[in-house]
Amino acid sequence: xxxxxASRPGETAVPLTASAVLVNKVGLHARPxxxxxxCAKGFTAKIELAxxxxxxxxxxxxxxxxxRVKAPQGAMLHFRVTGSDGKAALAAVLALVHDGFGEA
Amino acid sequence: MAEIHxxxxxxxxxxxxxxxxxxxxAVARRTASDDPAQEAAALRAAIEGARAEIxxxxxxNQGEVADILEFQVAMLEDDALADxxxxxxxxxxxxxxxxxxxxxxxxxxxxxxxxxxxxxxxADIVDIRDRVLAHLSGVDTVARITxxxxxxADDITPSAFLAADWSHGGAIALAAxxxxxxxxxxxxxxxxxxxxxxxxxxxxxxPPALALVDGDAGTVILDxxxxxxxxxxxxxxxxNAAQAAADDGRLESARTADGRRIAVLLNIAAxxxxxxxxxxxxxxxxxxxxxxxxxxxQGLPDENAQYAVxxxxxxxxxxxxxxxxxxxxxxxxxxxxxxIDSERNPFLGLRGIRLSLARPEVFRVQLRxxxxxxxxxxxxxxxxxxxxxxxxDRANALLDAEFTALRAEGIACGRPPLGIMVEVPAAALRAExxxxxxxxxxxxxxTQYTMAAARDIGAVADLNDTGNPAVLALISRTVEAGRKxxxxxxxxxxxxxxxxxxxxxxxxxxxxxxxxxxxxxRLKAAIAKVRS
Numbered sequence: 001x002x003x004x005x006a007s008r009p010g011e012t013a014v015p016l017t018a019s020a021v022l023v024n025k026v027g028l029h030a031r032p033x034x035x036x037x038x039c040a041k042g043f044t045a046k047i048e049l050a051x052x053x054x055x056x057x058x059x060x061x062x063x064x065x066x067x068r069v070k071a072p073q074g075a076m077l078h079f080r081v082t083g084s085d086g087k088a089a090l091a092a093v094l095a096l097v098h099d100g101f102g103e104a
Numbered sequence: 105m106a107e108i109h110x111x112x113x114x115x116x117x118x119x120x121x122x123x124x125x126x127x128x129x130a131v132a133r134r135t136a137s138d139d140p141a142q143e144a145a146a147l148r149a150a151i152e153g154a155r156a157e158i159x160x161x162x163x164x165n166q167g168e169v170a171d172i173l174e175f176q177v178a179m180l181e182d183d184a185l186a187d188x189x190x191x192x193x194x195x196x197x198x199x200x201x202x203x204x205x206x207x208x209x210x211x212x213x214x215x216x217x218x219x220x221x222x223x224x225x226x227a228d229i230v231d232i233r234d235r236v237l238a239h240l241s242g243v244d245t246v247a248r249i250t251x252x253x254x255x256x257a258d259d260i261t262p263s264a265f266l267a268a269d270w271s272h273g274g275a276i277a278l279a280a281x282x283x284x285x286x287x288x289x290x291x292x293x294x295x296x297x298x299x300x301x302x303x304x305x306x307x308x309x310x311p312p313a314l315a316l317v318d319g320d321a322g323t324v325i326l327d328x329x330x331x332x333x334x335x336x337x338x339x340x341x342x343x344n345a346a347q348a349a350a351d352d353g354r355l356e357s358a359r360t361a362d363g364r365r366i367a368v369l370l371n372i373a374a375x376x377x378x379x380x381x382x383x384x385x386x387x388x389x390x391x392x393x394x395x396x397x398x399x400x401x402q403g404l405p406d407e408n409a410q411y412a413v414x415x416x417x418x419x420x421x422x423x424x425x426x427x428x429x430x431x432x433x434x435x436x437x438x439x440x441x442x443x444i445d446s447e448r449n450p451f452l453g454l455r456g457i458r459l460s461l462a463r464p465e466v467f468r469v470q471l472r473x474x475x476x477x478x479x480x481x482x483x484x485x486x487x488x489x490x491x492x493x494x495x496x497d498r499a500n501a502l503l504d505a506e507f508t509a510l511r512a513e514g515i516a517c518g519r520p521p522l523g524i525m526v527e528v529p530a531a532a533l534r535a536e537x538x539x540x541x542x543x544x545x546x547x548x549x550x551t552q553y554t555m556a557a558a559r560d561i562g563a564v565a566d567l568n569d570t571g572n573p574a575v576l577a578l579i580s581r582t583v584e585a586g587r588k589x590x591x592x593x594x595x596x597x598x599x600x601x602x603x604x605x606x607x608x609x610x611x612x613x614x615x616x617x618x619x620x621x622x623x624x625x626r627l628k629a630a631i632a633k634v635r636s
Binding site: 025026029031032033034062065067068070076 | 171213446
């Protein structure tokens with residue numbers, strides 16, 4: 001599992017990026033997708049995810065789009081966050097992934 | 105309008121006539137507007153209606169069921185789902201067509217997924233699609249099957265079946281489906297005629313208003329001519345008279361034509377199945393399924409809840425023997441939070457006793473509840489899916505431990521005799537090796553494991569035949585093992601209620617058959633004709 005390495009701290013228009021391995025058994029499946037998008041919607045920052053460091057990027061606030069990514073267990077999930085509460089948003093979504101979305 | 109004859113496969117016996125309820129919105133008609141703005145508004149309203157309906161259902165569900173419903177709500181709340189549909193609506197496509205196009209692309213995406221978890225989600229998107237289509241056309245959705253109607257659908261889920269009231273007639277006509285599905289078993293238990301494998305349900309012009317379902321022959325007639333209907337109603341009257349005559353004999357104990365006494369027991373899934381029944385119709389209860397106690401909506405039931413249910417059943421039986429089967433989850437009976445849903449072949453996986461021994465913390469609660477219930481009647485406990493004697497030995501040790509612990513705590517309890525289901529060919533071939541207090545032949549699984557033909561695959565359902573000599577030989581062998589060891593042998597699968605097999609089953613030496621309450625009268629009448 002990779003830890004977050006924020007590329008630049010504080011408020012910025014430059015995106016923050018980080019990555020983490022999906023550890024929960026079912027990947028980014030129905031329940032994890034709902035949890036992730038609910039979490040993301042709690043922030044004003046633009047939050048995107050991708051299976052590769054250079055995208056293509058998907059809106060992490062849309063369960064329909066997140067499900068289309070079909071990220072399986074073991075996949076490296078990359079996040080890209082832009083906005084005033086970006087740092088907190090990034091920490092929150094990474095915590096969810098690290099925690100396996102609370103699933104066994 | 106000419107009547108339409110459809111030929112399928114009989115899945116649950118009986119005749120029924122009634123108005124047609126279409127379960128899929130796929131064939132429902134709606135009058136579309138020429139105005140794209142009105143069509144977009146109609147779609148928006150339908151999506152909101154569907155969302156609100158599911159949100160309402162969430163309130164009465166918990167656990168995994170609620171999670172799936174929440175997922176559907178989240179998908180419906182997401183504009184990204186309907187955006188492609190609004191796009192084509194603005195180009196002049198009707199709302200229902202646009203929604204179907206958009207969702208079918210989404211569904212195809214899931215079906216093409218490499219990961220089986222994502223493939224399985226296609227069913228959720230189908231559910232979402234059809235629910236919105238139902239709202240668009242104003243068609244009743246699954247939860248509102250009108251009592252007494254003929255339900256026509258591609259397939260029907262057990263939950264949709266259970267949500268409807270089948271006590272006032274009604275029947276099921278399916279384009280797909282299988283006579284060996286879980287729903288077919290439920291339909292037979294509730295006495296609802298069912299025909300499957302009818303092929304695409306199509307017609308010209310208006311959808312059918314009335315249907316005749318012949319669950320004996322496996323045929324359906326849509327919009328019958330008056331003469332066809334009159335003949336069918338005459339057949340129903342004759343069949344009802346025969347049933348009434350059989351009902352008159354159902355309080356008598358069963359004897360063959362040459363005087364052999366056959367014990368007839370009941371199979372039940374819940375105490376509700378006994379409502380209004382006179383215990384005198386049977387010689388006891390041969391199978392209490394306990395899976396329904398563990399349904400996802402209720403979570404894992406605690407010891408007191410289980411004890412209360414077991415006790416109610418024993419009280420009803422008034423001293424007659426009651427055989428309760430420990431949890432038989434897995435296979436076609438998944439239970440949220442307990443069974444493993446990633447097994448490649450769940451019928452050959454962690455199910456029945458295997459799951460209980462793998463999850464002793466759940467199993468122990470059930471054994472404690474059973475020991476406490478044992479003081480209220482003649483309780484017997486049986487273990488499903490036993491393959492080797494060590495499984496029985498381990499279960500015996502666990503039962504002893506719980507009994508001893510309860511007694512040490514000063515709680516009223518008994519130590520019920522522990523028997524085994526004989527449903528794995530290995531157990532049938534070596535039944536005498538098991539130190540079981542009794543054998544109960546589970547003919548459904550014994551048949552499917554012997555014939556290597558799944559119960560729920562219509563294309564091989566013909567092979568799934570308990571009357572096959574190989575299956576009958578395993579039954580005979582089990583009966584012989586019981587005779588040698590001096591323990592009772594009974595049979596509690598669907599075959600017991602199939603009166604075409606009654607003679608063959610009694611010829612194996614069986615003297616105890618267990619069937620759903622609805623089949624008691626028919627079975628007793630069939631036994632009375634057997635001469636060995």
